[in-house]
Amino acid sequence: MSSFSLEGKIALITGASYGIGMAIAKGMAAAGATIVFNDIKQELVDKGLAAYEEAGIKAHGYVCDVTNEDAVNELVAKIEAEVGVIDILVNNAGIIKRIPMCEMTAAQFRQVIDVDLNAPFIVAKAVIPSMIKKGHGKIINICSMMSELGRETVSAYAAAKGGLKMLTRNICSEYGEYNIQCNGIGPGYIATPQTAPLREIQPDGSRHPFDQFIIAKTPAARWGEAEDLAGPAVFLASDASNFVNGHVLYVDGGILAYIGKQPQ
Numbered sequence: 001m002s003s004f005s006l007e008g009k010i011a012l013i014t015g016a017s018y019g020i021g022m023a024i025a026k027g028m029a030a031a032g033a034t035i036v037f038n039d040i041k042q043e044l045v046d047k048g049l050a051a052y053e054e055a056g057i058k059a060h061g062y063v064c065d066v067t068n069e070d071a072v073n074e075l076v077a078k079i080e081a082e083v084g085v086i087d088i089l090v091n092n093a094g095i096i097k098r099i100p101m102c103e104m105t106a107a108q109f110r111q112v113i114d115v116d117l118n119a120p121f122i123v124a125k126a127v128i129p130s131m132i133k134k135g136h137g138k139i140i141n142i143c144s145m146m147s148e149l150g151r152e153t154v155s156a157y158a159a160a161k162g163g164l165k166m167l168t169r170n171i172c173s174e175y176g177e178y179n180i181q182c183n184g185i186g187p188g189y190i191a192t193p194q195t196a197p198l199r200e201i202q203p204d205g206s207r208h209p210f211d212q213f214i215i216a217k218t219p220a221a222r223w224g225e226a227e228d229l230a231g232p233a234v235f236l237a238s239d240a241s242n243f244v245n246g247h248v249l250y251v252d253g254g255i256l257a258y259i260g261k262q263p264q
């Protein structure tokens with residue numbers, strides 16, 4: 001099973017102070033990788049560093065807004081000088097705004113596109129030249145159910161995550177010949193702070209209608225846990241997936257396979 005090992009590899013996971021990013025980072029650390037992460041505020045980076053330390057992981061944390069191209073270029077140069085060349089990039093940092101499309105301002109729409117689509121382009125562009133020189137690289141873009149499906153209130157997010165699926169295929173197309181594999185992971189509905197508003201207990205003590213809807217829509221009949229993403233991410237970061245390129249691996253408990261229950 002040595003082809004699944006990440007021993008000696010350096011992984012940058014963006015926005016990994018908690019949530020899905022941290023669970024992926026912990027999985028990669030268990031497989032032997034050195035973990036580097038960033039987040040938007042020092043406070044979040046410090047919280048992340050403390051959590052990694054508690055888990056026995058010596059992570060390197062940096063403050064960096066992934067939408068700022070100059071800051072990202074500086075970050076990558078700093079990581080190369082202080083830790084080494086990045087072998088694995090996980091574009092995890094993301095935001096969502098749940099606003100009906102006709103009530104959403106163009107500025108709000110652009111903000112989501114900026115973090116969820118432009119930033120993965122910026123960070124990938126910053127790491128690819130060194131990956132080419134090193135002779136290998138793995139890029140994992142965290143996509144979504146919304147790379148395939150739409151729903152009310154998430155127009156900008158769906159546009160960005162659909163675009164991220166195509167950016168994934170394009171990076172594969174353009175850099176596959178340099179032994180760079182770029183794949184996506186499409187998480188289903190995962191219990192993290194990002195989805196907490198969809199799981200809030202109602203004033204009458206009942207479960208949020210969206211919470212019930214998702215359980216019914218998911219053949220696994222549960223929300224995903226951030227840890228459900230760790231194994232798939234380790235696979236896509238490892239030599240075991242060296243001929244897997246331009247693919248989006250949906251980790252959704254079966255949602256995309258299922259037409260849904262017939263109404264009672």
Ligand SMILES: NC(=O)c1ccc[n+]([C@@H]2O[C@H](COP(=O)([O-])OP(=O)(O)OC[C@H]3O[C@@H](n4cnc5c(N)ncnc54)[C@H](O)[C@@H]3O)[C@@H](O)[C@H]2O)c1
Nearest residue numbers: 015019020039040065066092093094144187189190192194
């Ligand atoms: N939770 C889900 O159900 C779910 C499902 C599918 C996809 N995703 C995607 O997975 C990724 C992680 O999701 P999560 O639920 O852990 O989200 P989260 O909101 O809990 O965490 C996202 C992280 O990104 C960071 N971040 C946001 N903007 C940033 C910026 N400009 N620069 C640097 N860091 C920034 C945040 O501070 C946070 O640490 C996101 O891309 C999200 O869209 C989540």
Ligand SMILES: O=C(O)[C@H](O)C(O)[C@H](O)[C@H](O)CO
Nearest residue numbers: 096144145146187188189195
């Ligand atoms: O409001 C929503 O529908 C959700 O927040 C999402 O879009 C999920 O977080 C996820 O990306 C699904 O894969």
